[in-house]
Amino acid sequence: MNGDLHGLVEECIDRLDRGALEADHLRELLAQIPRADNLVQDLLYLQCSTTSVTSQVLGVQFISGGQVQPEPDSVADFPYQSVLEAMRDGWRVVQFPNMALLLDEERTYGLGCEFILERRSNSNPQGGGTGC
Numbered sequence: 001m002n003g004d005l006h007g008l009v010e011e012c013i014d015r016l017d018r019g020a021l022e023a024d025h026l027r028e029l030l031a032q033i034p035r036a037d038n039l040v041q042d043l044l045y046l047q048c049s050t051t052s053v054t055s056q057v058l059g060v061q062f063i064s065g066g067q068v069q070p071e072p073d074s075v076a077d078f079p080y081q082s083v084l085e086a087m088r089d090g091w092r093v094v095q096f097p098n099m100a101l102l103l104d105e106e107r108t109y110g111l112g113c114e115f116i117l118e119r120r121s122n123s124n125p126q127g128g129g130t131g132c
Contacts, residue, residue: 005032039120040065044091046083048113051097053083055113064121083115091117 008029015021047059060078062069072078080086087093095116 042121044117046115094118
């Protein structure tokens with residue numbers, strides 16, 4: 001999408017330089033820009049072995065288009081093996097592990113090394129929400 005949009009902008013600039021830019025060209029460009037009201041937040045919860053973004057993912061929960069997705073059956077089926085892999089695929093970290101949960105080795109207070117990531121996707125079932 002961004003590559004297509006970039007090309008359309010370049011084409012409009014070229015047409016403008018030649019004096020051939022018309023309203024229809026700008027309308028075509030405008031139609032390619034994602035509208036914020038069509039975007040929804042997807043969330044990805046990754047439970048990891050340590051607080052490092054390169055640590056092994058041990059558990060995953062994915063929410064796409066407002067729907068909780070089925071959990072993968074095994075670690076091999078996880079969409080990402082580390083937080084860094086998810087970041088490279090466009091996910092943004094919105095919460096790092098809460099270090100207070102790791103302070104007492106004698107007791108477990110929660111999920112420990114859980115990262116929460118988000119991205120925006122198209123709410124149109126045909127046009128977006130590509131999944132993990």
